[in-house]
Amino acid sequence: MSVASNQWHVGIVGYGEVGKILAEDLRKDGVRVSAYDIKLGDASGDAMRDHAAGIGVTLAASHAELASQADFIISAVTASQAVPVAQACADAVKPGAWFLDFNSASPGAKQRAADLIDGAGGRYVEGAVMTSVPPYRIKVPLLLGGAGARELAPLLNDLGFAAKPASDKLGVASATKMCRSIMIKGMEAMVIEAFTTARAYGVEDAVLASLKETFPGIDWEKQGAYFFQRVIEHGRRRAEEVREVAETVREAGLTPWSAQGTAERQAFIADLADEGLFGARGAKDFARSPDWRIEADRILAKKKKK
Template structure:
């Protein structure tokens, strides 16, 4: 395998927001990039094909085709697909090729995916993305884990990534990410539920004033608007991630009441977004209002409060 990562052919499984950002930044370095996404076989794949054409990304028809042509594979799909992607790529993976699992999956899922890839001659490394990708792009803080993590880290960082090894034991990086998500994704769900209910009762200003008094370092108006928009746009992916969070909790024998509730609230907003509540049906377009009240009012219009 070529030891100069800038000469690699990098295969991206998943060409959504994350995949496209990575592709853009890697192509700016002149790195050869290919991608596969299940959406390419549907009408939803049209924007993906357009993006690939603009940025010089080769699109493959199958996981196998991508794997057999790639020196390094990055899996960046929804949480529930982490193990299936490993299963689909592994039989065709090149000997000793790295497979970076970028997905927000439970430690148990990462360990299963690693076994599949490694048994087929690949070198599996788990990755845990520790904050929102768009502001940082390829430099998003990334924790690596597994026996091959130390070998991959300098190669990744030579490509512009900001990665560090957290443990040679699989599951540690994922557990760190999942436990953080209990708080972050849970806070998003709580803010949507709290602020929307407060809006219905006409007490939102008093609630926000009280929150500011307790947590003076947080701009709750701005944070509320950000949380509403992130969940509206990415609620489906977030709900799947939090179901993996719940599984992470369940794996230690603890019932994930908070995580399960968070997943349901995120999925509920995603269902409404898919139905066109926040924009044209079947699209992800919506009004990016700086005032969360605009979105809360749309939610409130969907149901009648109890008298």
């Protein structure tokens, strides 16, 4: 497309935490932004509409409406929806429009999504977000993959992104992300399981002291609190991501024992959060405890009641 990237009409599919952050940063630079989220029709829709109105984002009525208008589409949904979103946008995507798949999906899922978008005349590029988005916002380290990765990277960076082409081969960027997630999301699950179990036996101080001796560069109290709160707040999305991680392991010909367990632990915490164990979602005190012991005690008390 001959239009400069800062003149693009950007369409964001998925108006959750990541979508809102990207929209805010793009709008600060005057970029025209539209968004669509399937949750606009449920109880969370009012908050999305208020946020969009506050920063000047236009909300579309459907995937197709958004895709028909956008020069550049960002798909930022849960991992299981990566291919369905590509399917929903493909029928209406503008010829030559870019489609950046921001989702934590397996290389195989990215290939299926690419076939849909490219087959409809769009230009699919996979994006692998390499760390948590909130601290970095639009500048989060982003690996790009696919035939258009090298062309899209400078255009994205003109918009404020920190994108770097990883490979012209589709799947390399997502494989990098997925393998990293085996470790990172696995550590979250292990810390929650180990710390909560240690709390049940009253040996948490001894366990943390031993961890500090072995890994002196990590503040385990602070790291534990951070892991607990991130999983409490985002466990559902993390569980979906790690199921894609498990699929990535399967695509490599291995059995994903660790990834499967991580997904179950993440989903377990998400279920408790949905039940209100950690407070009401949206409340100021939800997922904000500086002491992981408080959350571990809630989990243990819940299990004892059963």
